[in-house]
Amino acid sequence: MNYQEYDRPKVHFTPKKNWMNDPNGLVYFEGEYHLFFQYNPSSNNHDNMNWGHAVSKDLYHWEELDTAIKPDELGTIFSGSAVVDKNNTSGLFESGSGGIVAIFTHDGASQQQSIAYSEDNGRTFIKYDGNPVIPNTEIVDFRDPKVFWHEDSEKWVMSLACGDHIQFFNSPNLIDWTYLSSFGKEYRSHIGVWECPDLLYLPVEGSHEKKWVLIISINDDGPNGGSAMYYFTGSFDGQSFQPDQSPEDDLKWVDEGKDFYAAVSWDNTDEKYWIGWMNNWQYAESVPVSPWRSAMSLVRRISIIEKDGSFLLKQTPVTNDNGKLEKEEDIHVTPESKAVYNIESPSELNIQVQKDVSDVWGVDFITDKEELLRLEVDPVNDQYILHRDTGRTGFSNDFPEKIKGSLNGFDGSQVTAVADTSSVELFFDNGVTVSTNLFYPEGVISRFEIWSKAEKLQVEALSFRTLHSIWN
Known part of the structure; x- marks a missing residue:
């Protein structure tokens, strides 16, 4: 039976078969939480990247669907995000009522940013004719766009991983992008490439305050070796991110375990939730499971607490409360x-x-x-x-x-x-x-x-x- 193998996790999402890594395109739309993910539909190795797809109504039970976005002449489909374009700022939706837009990295001769849109609740995507929307630069690792709507500037804002730093862009329509600023070159931990950024505006528990939090994944040099994630708290004015931490301060690790990586948050939710890839690049292709490879973490609700003048990330797992307590x-x-x-x-x-x-x-x-x-x-x-x-x-x-x-x-x-x-x-x-x-x-x-x-x-x-x- 599907999903019933002896070794298969029972409360963590896994694909029916084949390779999976980073969560992508997390978005809530029309009563469904969408989980797209890096997926190889033809083997159990990291190759031939597509966007796999699963949906949930409660962030706990999942239904796996068909592959959502497939490679084309511009390359394979690397990580990215998805948003609900409620007001059809992109002009891509014939009905004028908006829908889901995916923003992702095309990985071909170089890495470039492209978009696709769905008018059937994420089941199929139409790639934009003018891709890429952010063409190649001289940066080799130029990927993982994470996009959100910034209310104050009334623009879409993108965080983009650029090897040893993050670049920020904005756009009125998800198509025409303008470079804003860069962050991070002066900060520590560049042994591993910076990946999968996320810029969040999170409530500080017990107050009316909110803080901006910039999330970074690094594919090496974690606290227990290999892949890991850390974060900066600070401010964002629609143009640049200003951290609370100085370059000399200790890094704030998201998760000091060995196996939590590339977590990003859902778009279009009242509270902030995210999910991470439960693996480590040091041994991801060797873990002793089959016919699938890799699992996602539990979904976690995220917020901020203040302790002694420092702002700390708080994560609460989403589980099912039907079991006898x-x-x-x-x-x-x-x-x-x-x-x-x-x-x-x-x-x-x-x-x-x-x-x-x-x-x-x-x-x-x-x-x-x-x-x-x-x-x-x-x-x-x-x-x-x-x-x-x-x-x-x-x-x-x-x-x-x-x-x-x-x-x-x-x-x-x-x-x-x-x-x-x-x-x-x-x-x-x-x-x-x-x-x-x-x-x-x-x-x-x-x-x-x-x-x-x-x-x-x-x-x-x-x-x-x-x-x-x-x-x-």
């Missing part, structure tokens, strides 16, 4: 006595421990074949460590046994974990710190154990539930 309170754990619970896979787990923990504590996820995925939380040293040294690990030397990350000055006392067939997504302190990691066991997770290394630990609240498959 098990709850307990005031659980006492000692080095000699773990709290042990049986559970089915996939599952969502929420733990709240006491605020003044001065010891290492953690959670073990254990499969029915006694394979161990261990999370250590060390608030004293402001870090967590995820051990993934069992299961299938030999497919790449870049698939590390330990993943380390900072708790960003929080105490790590609240943890949400979503464990699927081959991954775990960790959200610390209500989503201020996030870590996404693949895990390839031979068995399936059947229990979890909460433990403390040297001191008594009070678990103030615990809840967990089995999650329903997104394919049901």
Whole structure:
């Protein structure tokens, strides 16, 4: 049966077969959330890029549709975005009532930006006769246009990845584009090429303030090696982005895990949601799954919080609440006595421990074949460590046994974990710190154990539930 293979994730989108990478063209239109993605319809390798397509009504269950945009004489179809042209600013829609416009990179002899439009809810696209709308420059890596409508300037604004920096453009009609400014050459981390930018205007929780946030993906030099994402907060006046951070400041990582990349946000939604590619370019073509390759993360709602004058990204996973919720309170754990619970896979787990923990504590996820995925939380040293040294690990030397990350000055006392067939997504302190990691066991997770290394630990609240498959 489709989507029912033993190894296939149950709550993370995967294509029926073949290669997938970056999410593209995320847009909400006529009651549907569209997820387009980099897709090779003919093999399980990164080649022959098309836009695959799936839709959802709740950001959890997905239906895969036919390939949406295919290569042509200008090249294959690399990453990009989609918008709802509500007022038909492009003049492309015969009805005059607007529709979906996709903005993407043509990858041929060079990289150029092109558009296509759909008058049937994204099922088919008509490429614009005048493509490319932003022709080739001398920049080799010139790609991944992310577009939104900027209310103050009454123009469409594009963020474009240009190797070691971001360029901004605007347009009144999605066809005629004007260069505005550049950002980023003076900032750190240029070992990997900059990719998949997103410029967002996000609410600051607990206030009436909003902040501009510029998201960058880098395909090397992440905190645990390889692909990763970081962000800048700041201001945007319709012309240029001014960051809060100086070039000397530490980078703010979106997700310090090993396997979250190229996340971009949905257009035309009230709250901001995004999704990322759950893989790493160091071993993406080697992960031991078939007949598909790669999965998407869970969808996450994103916002900003303020702590000590700094603005931090917050991510909250979108899950299904139909599963039976098990709850307990005031659980006492000692080095000699773990709290042990049986559970089915996939599952969502929420733990709240006491605020003044001065010891290492953690959670073990254990499969029915006694394979161990261990999370250590060390608030004293402001870090967590995820051990993934069992299961299938030999497919790449870049698939590390330990993943380390900072708790960003929080105490790590609240943890949400979503464990699927081959991954775990960790959200610390209500989503201020996030870590996404693949895990390839031979068995399936059947229990979890909460433990403390040297001191008594009070678990103030615990809840967990089995999650329903997104394919049901």
